[in-house]
Amino acid sequence: MASVNISQLNKKYGAVRVLHDLDLQVADGRFVVLLGPSGCGKSTLLRMIAGLESITSGDVLFDDTRVNDVHAKDRNIAMVFQNYALYAHMSVRKNMAFSMRLKRVDKKTIDEKVTWAASILGLEPYLDRLPRELSGGQRQRVAMGRAIVRDPDVFLFDEPLSNLDAKLRVQMRTEIKELHQRLKTTTIYVTHDQIEAMTMADDVVIMRDGYIEQAGSPMEVYDKPNNLFVAQFIGSPGMNIIECQVAVKNGVYYATRDELFLPLPAQAPVEDGQALLYGVRPEHMVPGVQSAGSGDSRASGVVRVVEPTGPEVHVYAKMAGQDVCAISRERLAWEPGETIYFQPDTNHVHLFNKETGAAL
Amino acid sequence: MSSSSVKTTLRYLFSILIVCVFIFPIAWFALTSIKPISAVFNKDRVVVFDFEPTFENYQVTVFGGKRSDTAAGQNMGMGTSGTGAYDGRSSIASSLIIAISSTILATAISLLAAYALSRLRFRGSQGFMHWILSQRFLPPIAIIIPLVFIFRDLGLRDTHLGIIIAHTLINIPLALLILKSFFDDVPIEVDQAAMIDGATRFQCFYLVVLPMIKGGVAATAVLCFIFSWTEFLLSLFLTSSIRTIPVKITTFVTSTGSEWGYISALGTAAIIPGFIFILLVQNHLVRGLTMGAVKE
């Protein structure tokens, strides 16, 4: 096992720069998820760690060894690809044994390893089948089996679940996490699905356009987003963002927009007249039937759609011309067109600079 | 009868008609090869099936047998060519040597080149493909005269090696193009997975990707074989004593008449290997091979 350290990493395709001075530390045994929208450079970064893509400048270190010039086959990593990349002409058994056969491991050890991996992944009944005779989820497991038999220093996953249906994805998510808890191998996992990232990661690294926007534990990035992008990317339904202007009423600061008076956290670093973006997650937009009397704050809107999901109710409303969503665990029945009052929880209000999007 | 079953019936009839149009000359040719001369050259009527089948034409051309008196009788006093002139055995041997060798060479060379062109990014790789393709723009007849001189000066004229080289060179562009498209169908992640598993570039090629497209390789080899087996012009110009089957058959058209029986016998016999090979690889000509390697 190994830690992975990346410093000042850059990647250019011709004149196009896709990664910009990235720094990233992955401690030994951690499960780190690279999260970002499609095209932000996650795969490129992962492939540079794997040695499949050349490094324009900067360093990749495994523990303290610089591996920039080490060939992929000598890095002792394992990788699971989005399309699985199985060897179509080999049985499941041979797919998993391939790396050991190349290393001329003796047959007995190979058999033991393959049996061990197959039992972990529930592949025993399929060992002699060809990949084309397996379902999507089973192929996915073969790809993982091929990776775990190698005792790699680092596991790399590139969107391994995105070709599976929703139910299987949830199941495999748990299995991969369980596998990591069992093997404790350093893992770097790429996805564009924030739920995958939140549920699986020890640390989430959020990327955009070749930059790292924020890195931290899932709860850290959820509770304390550095900027507007991270705030909006994490969480579903997404954070409500309302363009506001700071105003003072009776000596108290409010974020205002038209007739809205949204409460600000105490000690918020704002001044009168300042333009800002007011962010609050749906579960902190507590809905009520009448205005809760807290000072002069007024937040009312018109109900558009009500979506009961079972455990909770999602209420979509229009508030001062902006769409907002609130989540309530109370089974209150709202009608579209009805007026609804909100009470944003000031402990969970996020304020962002209107120009830069940076958190205030 | 519903209208859809009428349609189906019509469709079948039409397909059968088309097949007949294509099959008829071959069938007639094959039929001629087992007709006695009296049936081939009947002035009064066309003999279709009512004849005594004879395998003499095959015996003479394919197995080097003696021509019998009846056959000789037809040609009595016409020309001096003895039975030996119709013995196709050395031609069959030459054609086999040339077709098999040039097929192996062309396929092997194209395989390596196609893998490189499919997998490696290098300066001018795109231009290289176009250049390769451009080698097929000229019809061989346009270059045949200089080629004869070049081969003569190199000492390759009228040697097996000479035609093997000529056929290999002609086959490479097409084989390269077909094989590259087969390689392109295998996702590059398969190579990368193998490399991460510890394979060298050659092991990726040999142990992983090549077996995944082996049906495509077989199909390509069959196309090369059939080209070489049926090639006429280069063989005619580049040889004088070595006669491949297509060239040999033309010598059965003599100043004293055409030996239709021998022509059709050797010709029919020559169809057989290509026919068998096509049957063997016809499934692989359909690209179902990479299935299962990637998402469906």
Ligand SMILES: Nc1ncnc2c1ncn2[C@@H]1O[C@H](COP(=O)(O)OP(=O)(O)O)[C@@H](O)[C@H]1O
């Ligand atoms: N081989 C390549 N040549 C040129 N540009 C590339 C190449 N591979 C990726 N890119 C570009 O690099 C950027 C990052 O790609 P990628 O790492 O695949 O994104 P992600 O995996 O986050 O969706 C994209 O804008 C993509 O167009």
Ligand SMILES: [Mg+2]
């Ligand atoms: Mg990607």
